[in-house]
Amino acid sequence: MKSKKRIVNSALLTFPALSQNESLSRSFMSVFLMQANPTVEEISDVKCAVSEAVTNSIVHGYRGGDGVIKLRVRLTEDMTLIIDVTDRGCGIEDVVKAQTPQFTTNTDGERSGMGFTVMKAFTDKMSVYSKPGKGTRVRLVKAIGRRDT
Amino acid sequence: MKCIAEMIEFRTADGIMNVKLKGDIDHHSAKAIRNRIDSELFISSPEEIRLDLSDIDFMDSSGLGLILGRYQAATEMGIDFSLFEPSESVCKILKLSGCEKMINIVRRKQK
Ligand SMILES: Nc1ncnc2c1ncn2[C@@H]1O[C@H](COP(=O)(O)OP(=O)(O)OP(=O)(O)O)[C@@H](O)[C@H]1O
Numbered sequence: 001m002k003s004k005k006r007i008v009n010s011a012l013l014t015f016p017a018l019s020q021n022e023s024l025s026r027s028f029m030s031v032f033l034m035q036a037n038p039t040v041e042e043i044s045d046v047k048c049a050v051s052e053a054v055t056n057s058i059v060h061g062y063r064g065g066d067g068v069i070k071l072r073v074r075l076t077e078d079m080t081l082i083i084d085v086t087d088r089g090c091g092i093e094d095v096v097k098a099q100t101p102q103f104t105t106n107t108d109g110e111r112s113g114m115g116f117t118v119m120k121a122f123t124d125k126m127s128v129y130s131k132p133g134k135g136t137r138v139r140l141v142k143a144i145g146r147r148d149t
Numbered sequence: 150m151k152c153i154a155e156m157i158e159f160r161t162a163d164g165i166m167n168v169k170l171k172g173d174i175d176h177h178s179a180k181a182i183r184n185r186i187d188s189e190l191f192i193s194s195p196e197e198i199r200l201d202l203s204d205i206d207f208m209d210s211s212g213l214g215l216i217l218g219r220y221q222a223a224t225e226m227g228i229d230f231s232l233f234e235p236s237e238s239v240c241k242i243l244k245l246s247g248c249e250k251m252i253n254i255v256r257r258k259q260k
């Protein structure tokens with residue numbers, strides 16, 4: 001069984017579902033990440049994965065309308081990053097189907113349906129908790145700075 | 150944050166339209182970039198379009214949607230379409246999406 005690692009730092013960013021806050025969420029992530037001594041690739045992977053989750057909350061969760069998004073980050077003693085992106089939007093009917101590459105419910109916005117695929121590829125673990133009508137929480141977990149030698 | 154005029158640069162000569170993208174390509178910026186490219190494409194009706202990705206700082210799946218949409222539009226109009234010099238992080242996401250199998254990509258020259 002995996003033992004629970006101690007959390008050494010955490011931060012919470014709460015913001016309205018406005019598209020200009022997509023870059024805010026990325027900047028917040030990269031600043032928080034610095035303490036874990038990340039590689040250039042790790043920084044860009046984390047920024048991209050978080051950008052996907054936040055964009056999904058704005059575009060799909062709140063369908064471009066009003067709402068609040070919470071971005072919570074925690075860092076464990078062994079430099080594992082745990083990121084939660086939460087919205088109280090429309091939720092997802094079928095989370096398994098939603099994660100299929102190229103699946104999208106958006107028809108007019110030229111979406112590629114690759115967001116979940118990117119989140120999965122750029123982190124160690126992604127999980128989606130969602131309830132139709134209640135909202136969605138995406139959790140991303142990624143070990144940082146453990147360079148192979 | 151860059152404004153749209155700072156994010157996109159057009160250079161058209163000999164039927165080739167060069168489009169250089171700069172800064173962060175995300176859902177927030179993609180719509181304005183898309184509209185700019187589409188109207189420029191309509192006005193100058195080139196034979197070939199080259200999307201220069203060398204100065205992009207960040208791109209997520211909204212950028213993939215933008216690229217695939219322009220590729221489809223160009224193909225429908227019978228215009229050759231290629232991507233130029235994507236950075237390492239842009240290459241990674243292009244590869245993941247499988248669009249590098251479809252679209253001609255000219256890579257950065259190794260020094
Ligand atoms: N926070 C969310 N709330 C409601 N639905 C969501 C949420 N996140 C994702 N979805 C649903 O899951 C689908 C797949 O999401 P994914 O990010 O993989 O693709 P996309 O957003 O449609 O396209 P892309 O991310 O490539 O622009 C979406 O089309 C949407 O139906």
Ligand SMILES: [Mg+2]
Nearest residue numbers: 052056115116
């Ligand atoms: Mg998405």
